[in-house]
Amino acid sequence: MTQTRFADSGPSLEYAPRTTLSDFGTVADPAAGGYLLGQINYTTAAADPTVSGTGSPVLDLHMTADPGDAFSELWITRDPVHSGTHDGVVFAHDGEYLLCAGRVPQARTYAAATEHAYLAALNVMRDLGYRHCYRMWNFVNQINAPNAEGLETYRDFCLGRANAFEKTGFGEDVMPAATGIGSLGGGIGFYFLSGRSARPTMIENPEQMSAYHYPRRYGPKAPKFARAAHLATAGSGHVYVSGTASITGHKTRYAGDIVRQTHVSLQNIARVIGATNLWEHGIPDGHFLSNLDHVKVYVRHAEHIPVVRQICTRAFSTAAEIRYLNVDICRSDLLVEIEGIAY
Numbered sequence: 001m002t003q004t005r006f007a008d009s010g011p012s013l014e015y016a017p018r019t020t021l022s023d024f025g026t027v028a029d030p031a032a033g034g035y036l037l038g039q040i041n042y043t044t045a046a047a048d049p050t051v052s053g054t055g056s057p058v059l060d061l062h063m064t065a066d067p068g069d070a071f072s073e074l075w076i077t078r079d080p081v082h083s084g085t086h087d088g089v090v091f092a093h094d095g096e097y098l099l100c101a102g103r104v105p106q107a108r109t110y111a112a113a114t115e116h117a118y119l120a121a122l123n124v125m126r127d128l129g130y131r132h133c134y135r136m137w138n139f140v141n142q143i144n145a146p147n148a149e150g151l152e153t154y155r156d157f158c159l160g161r162a163n164a165f166e167k168t169g170f171g172e173d174v175m176p177a178a179t180g181i182g183s184l185g186g187g188i189g190f191y192f193l194s195g196r197s198a199r200p201t202m203i204e205n206p207e208q209m210s211a212y213h214y215p216r217r218y219g220p221k222a223p224k225f226a227r228a229a230h231l232a233t234a235g236s237g238h239v240y241v242s243g244t245a246s247i248t249g250h251k252t253r254y255a256g257d258i259v260r261q262t263h264v265s266l267q268n269i270a271r272v273i274g275a276t277n278l279w280e281h282g283i284p285d286g287h288f289l290s291n292l293d294h295v296k297v298y299v300r301h302a303e304h305i306p307v308v309r310q311i312c313t314r315a316f317s318t319a320a321e322i323r324y325l326n327v328d329i330c331r332s333d334l335l336v337e338i339e340g341i342a343y
């Protein structure tokens with residue numbers, strides 16, 4: 001696959017859907033100048049995706065055991081949305097952006113069902129003309145456990161995803177940013193953001209091997225995602241940063257050491273969004289960690305959350321929305337993973 005390095009990100013678009021991490025159950029108010037492209041609930045039980053009474057996709061993810069920690073991620077867009085369903089996938093689009101969401105029910109193995117669900121979502125994007133997918137999220141229950149055939153569930157998921165990408169040619173030029181993280185139940189929930197004319201630029205980290213080049217020791221098919229995706233919108237654009245962990249090259253660093261893993265994760269993010277690296281990718285404006293917002297911090301062990309919170313509070317802006325989630329990470333020796341969006 002050729003890596004897009006100096007992609008023409010095309011004209012600056014006037015807007016891109018913005019999100020907010022609201023208290024659970026909050027619903028966007030069109031009167032407040034926005035339309036709800038999709039609502040993702042990080043909550044205490046998983047459910048199949050639905051289209052709400054007001055015509056927005058809703059996906060419930062089992063991401064917390066405490067109802068008090070549940071929150072909703074609301075993707076707000078500028079124009080009225082049209083919604084629909086196709087083969088288990090729900091979607092909404094506003095003429096420029098599309099959000100689609102799906103779920104693969106709990107199963108003994110996941111590759112075939114993941115491939116089918118991904119193909120449904122990729123077909124929706126293609127058929128509606130939103131070919132430029134720039135961000136994917138995947139929430140995989142029992143992510144480190146062996147499936148019924150002894151293959152780690154994450155690797156099983158990666159196999160199905162890769163097969164869907166290969167069958168459609170998706171990702172051959174521009175790979176989206178992504179997150180692939182554990183959950184507390186509900187099989188595999190996923191949601192994607194895609195644009196019609198917004199051509200994302202995929203961003204890689206020179207300190208890390210591109211995940212899609214990982215050697216076979218990490219699974220039969222490599223994970224398929226970029227370290228970040230830049231969307232050229234008005235101003236400096238948005239940088240969607242993938243889930244980022246304590247990996248340099250292709251190896252996990254500081255196994256067992258939560259403090260050092262947190263610092264390496266933050267260093268990786270700072271490197272990806274920094275001016276030097278973005279310039280290398282043809283993007284003139286760099287960012288700092290203090291520019292990151294809508295941060296999700298995934299921590300394997302609950303007892304580590306206080307120290308991770310202490311480190312992240314110092315690293316990010318006091319204005320940043322940050323949520324901490326106690327879930328498994330896609331490699332059994334990883335203790336923490338961080339994602340966010342730089343505006």
Ligand SMILES: O=C(O)C1=C[C@@H](O)[C@H](O)C=C1
Pocket residue numbers: 138178179180181223224225242243244330337
């Ligand atoms: O497989 C993924 O999409 C993925 C896994 C983790 O490395 C991280 O969450 C980023 C993406």
Ligand SMILES: CC(=O)C(=O)O
Pocket residue numbers: 211223243244245247330331337
């Ligand atoms: C495993 C992980 O977080 C990565 O591949 O970036």
